Amino acid sequence: MIAMIEPIRILSVDVVPQAIISLPVGKVVGRRADISRGNDDLDDYEGASFKLDNKIELAVRHYRGHPENTSTLYIDRSQSDIKQITRLIRKILDELHVPLEALQWERRDNLDL
16 A cells, blocks of 8 residues: 655644654655744644645644754654554655654654653
8 A cells, every 4th residue: 555645734633742853844844844933732843734644634743942953743642552653754754755764753662751
């Protein structure tokens, strides 16, 4: 099956951090979406939101105060199976043309976070 990732303006689901990428948001997102600025209960951020395969919502964000030149991958909270999350992370990185070597941390590295 061919995966498809498309930009969306607003998330309709709660998302949770599932991976940290050692690249700034602009390098992760590229020309696939406009980077916007926003804020939530955590802090101010810049990022973009997407839908994978027309069903799974995700966001690539960098929050103020997080280490420079990093992005966090947030995936729909309903995804709870660690094996599935791990597969999703790789699929998303592939769709965004981000090398696996840029993956700094992922949920399976620490399930308690």
